[in-house]
Amino acid sequence: MAGHSKWANIRFRKGAQDAKRGKLFTKLIREITVSAKENGGDPGSNPRLRVAIDKAKSQSMPKDKIEKAIKRGTGEDTGVNYEEVRYEGYGPGGIAIIIDCLTDNKNRTVAEVRHALSKFNGNLGADGAVSYLFNLIGLISYPDSSNEEKIMEVVIDGGADDVIINDDNSIDILTPSSELNRIKDLLIDSGLTPLLAEVTMRAENRLELSRSDAESLIKLIDLLDELDDVQDVYSNANIPDSLLDADIS
Numbered sequence: 256m257a258g259h260s261k262w263a264n265i266r267f268r269k270g271a272q273d274a275k276r277g278k279l280f281t282k283l284i285r286e287i288t289v290s291a292k293e294n295g296g297d298p299g300s301n302p303r304l305r306v307a308i309d310k311a312k313s314q315s316m317p318k319d320k321i322e323k324a325i326k327r328g329t330g331e332d333t334g335v336n337y338e339e340v341r342y343e344g345y346g347p348g349g350i351a352i353i354i355d356c357l358t359d360n361k362n363r364t365v366a367e368v369r370h371a372l373s374k375f376n377g378n379l380g381a382d383g384a385v386s387y388l389f390n391l392i393g394l395i396s397y398p399d400s401s402n403e404e405k406i407m408e409v410v411i412d413g414g415a416d417d418v419i420i421n422d423d424n425s426i427d428i429l430t431p432s433s434e435l436n437r438i439k440d441l442l443i444d445s446g447l448t449p450l451l452a453e454v455t456m457r458a459e460n461r462l463e464l465s466r467s468d469a470e471s472l473i474k475l476i477d478l479l480d481e482l483d484d485v486q487d488v489y490s491n492a493n494i495p496d497s498l499l500d501a502d503i504s
Contacts, residue, residue: 282486283311284324285357289337291328302436306453335359342368343384346377346475348468351385351491353456358484367482375475388491389456392416393435395442396451399424406447413441429457458491469494 290304298305304325311321327334340361342354352372358364369379397406403426407418410428415438417429430438432454439452464472472492479485 278481278483279314280311280316280320281483282357283307283314283316284320285337286486287311287321287324288328288334289339289357291325292330293328296325296329296331302433303454305436310453340364341382341386342379343382343386344368344372344377344379345385346372346490346492347375347471348462348464348492350462350464350468350472351388351458352377352475353386353389353487353489354479354485355487355489356482356484357486364482364484367484368479371475371478371482374478375471377475385491388460389458389489391432392455392457393430393432393438394451394453394455394457395428395430395435395439395449397426397428397447398450401426402447405445406442409441409445409447410438413438455487456489458489461491461493463493466498469498473498 286307287304290301290307294301294303296304298308308321323332326332337357337359338361340356340358342356342365344352344354346352354368356364356368365379372378395410403420403424406426406428410418410430414434415428415430419427419429421427428438435452435454439449442449469492472490473494476488476490479488
């Protein structure tokens with residue numbers, strides 16, 4: 256696998272752009288609220304909420320904003336009622352795309368998502384059209400210069416599914432989604448704080464795109480990411496790091 260893992264690389268790029276646009280807090284707050292609404296406001300018994308809170312803290316979100324989002328989710332505080340919705344479809348070159356959203360108006364959201372896809376010769380598909388190509392996994396990532404030997408020792412004993420050493424010497428650990436927090440805690444307790452830890456969707460088989468289609472896909476992901484209702488975008492494309500890191504306009 257050339258360079259950093261492709262699904263992780265898109266997530267890093269997405270995070271950097273969200274922060275630049277000032278929308279990251281809004282999306283994190285929505286995730287915390289919905290997570291608390293779904294399974295309660297105690298992160299100790301709600302793994303999804305724990306991941307959302309950890310992600311918010313990693314972006315220096317103030318504690319009071321996190322607490323307010325939890326209270327909205329549990330009904331202790333009033334606020335907008337968000338609903339989870341997933342769209343599946345196809346992008347440039349027929350690539351499979353999953354778009355996860357949190358919205359208070361599904362009609363608005365589906366119209367915006369459909370418009371974005373159509374701009375790059377994509378289209379929405381039926382429920383289940385492409386999701387069978389993806390697996391829900393836990394992903395823990397470390398940058399290069401990390402202690403590879405110590406990381407391997409901890410996660411192999413801890414029950415990780417796989418450890419990938421990328422060409423740039425970054426490290427990706429794949430875990431069952433339900434075991435992400437436990438394995439992350441084992442690593443942190445061993446003095447190994449990860450760069451990224453999240454539940455994500457990973458395509459078993461990734462497809463190569465022409466340079467033109469790959470550039471169009473990156474533009475499409477950027478456009479989808481600009482939508483307030485869109486939380487995550489996944490594809491089964493194998494995009495070269497050189498394109499992910501480039502300023503494509």
